[in-house]
Amino acid sequence: MPYTNIDATVTDAQRTAxxxxxxxxxxxxxxxxxxxxxxxxxxPKMGSASQSFVSKALEIAANNPQFIPPYxxxxxxxxxxxxxxxxxxxxxxLASLYEKVxxxxxxxxxxxxxxxxxxxxxxxxxxxxSVPGAKALAAELAERFAQASEPTPPPVTKPV
Numbered sequence: 001m002p003y004t005n006i007d008a009t010v011t012d013a014q015r016t017a018x019x020x021x022x023x024x025x026x027x028x029x030x031x032x033x034x035x036x037x038x039x040x041x042x043x044p045k046m047g048s049a050s051q052s053f054v055s056k057a058l059e060i061a062a063n064n065p066q067f068i069p070p071y072x073x074x075x076x077x078x079x080x081x082x083x084x085x086x087x088x089x090x091x092x093x094l095a096s097l098y099e100k101v102x103x104x105x106x107x108x109x110x111x112x113x114x115x116x117x118x119x120x121x122x123x124x125x126x127x128x129x130s131v132p133g134a135k136a137l138a139a140e141l142a143e144r145f146a147q148a149s150e151p152t153p154p155p156v157t158k159p160v
Contacts, residue, residue, distance in 0.1 A: 006108050015040070029090075046084060054081055 010018075026032070035043070048056060048082075058081060061074045068074060120141040126134035 005111055006104060008108075051084075156158060 044050075054077075058074070058078055061072070061077070065074075120138065123134050123138035123141060127138045
């Protein structure tokens with residue numbers, strides 16, 4: 001759907017319902033974990049090629065148990081694999097929803113900000129035309145654009 005200005009609201013009841021649904025999802029997936037950046041980096045990833053590899057390894061293990069060391073828990077591997085497949089579907093749905101929420105938030109925030117800039121520019125024009133009260137209002141909005149002044153470093157001189 002092409003982007004056009006968004007004219008929507010989220011009521012308190014809708015917001016509460018969304019938060020309740022998210023809480024319910026988290027409750028249904030109570031085993032979810034958070035990894036640190038280092039943990040994420042260290043773990044081997046099961047992409048599509050690795051997914052085929054794991055599937056084939058499970059098939060071989062089921063059909064050729066004589067080659068599987070006794071310390072390898074094939075049912076646990078199958079359980080992990082099945083969970084990974086189910087979570088992939090959930091992750092895809094959530095990623096799609098997250099992207100829509102994020103994009104919509106970006107768009108409506110941009111719409112509000114651009115309108116705010118229009119108001120600011122109007123106030124600056126009114127202040128230049130000496131419209132009473134405009135200068136003070138423009139100054140309030142100008143605070144957004146004030147930058148902390150950093151000391152200017154001394155000029156570097158080249159040895160001759």
